[in-house]
Amino acid sequence: EPEVTQTPSHQVTQMGQEVILRCVPISNHLYFYWYRQILGQKVEFLVSFYNNEISEKSEIFDDQFSVERPDGSNFTLKIRSTKLEDSAMYFCASSARVTMYNEQFFGPGTRLTVL
């Protein structure tokens, strides 16, 4: 069964450093998303991406964040200058379409730890 994959599973970085989180969505999916979950808190939407551009982003997704689909398979989230509060699980998701049935499939997540 096709699945969303994410690398790395765990990333440790120093505050102020740049990190890139990578995702390979399900191959025939067209819509891509990033969510995060700070320990003990709710899953929060960051951004959605379609047709090589951002469709929607939340207040969390400020200028420190960017997304890219550099080739036909990868979907990346970049944090330019990490802060302690960026420590969280980051989940990538994809869906085949956005219609009434917005079924999103999630990857296993990347645990980002900012020291």
Added chain:
Amino acid sequence: DQQVKQNSPSLSVQEGRISILNCDYTNSMFDYFLWYKKYPAEGPTFLISISSIKDKNEDGRFTVFLNKSAKHLSLHIVPSQPGDSAVYFCAASARSNYQLIWGAGTKLIIKP
């Protein structure tokens, strides 16, 4: 901002019995609701969904009920099995945007 609320942090159910997980929402623009299951160290796994034009959707042991007037939905699992022990998240979306708004989750524990 608590547009989607799961008021029970945890629920313990005997194996073989029915598990009922509840979710309330406040935003009347939501028209699609999903339940996800999550094991530790894994991403959320899609379980079942329901659109606002329906009041019930069933898939095997899982049934979701939607009461739009009460802005309430519930997930029924019957019979409950040990492998159902996980955190269950309710999520909602509106047709006008793409993002899923999540509840805080309910940890379901199935006792043997």
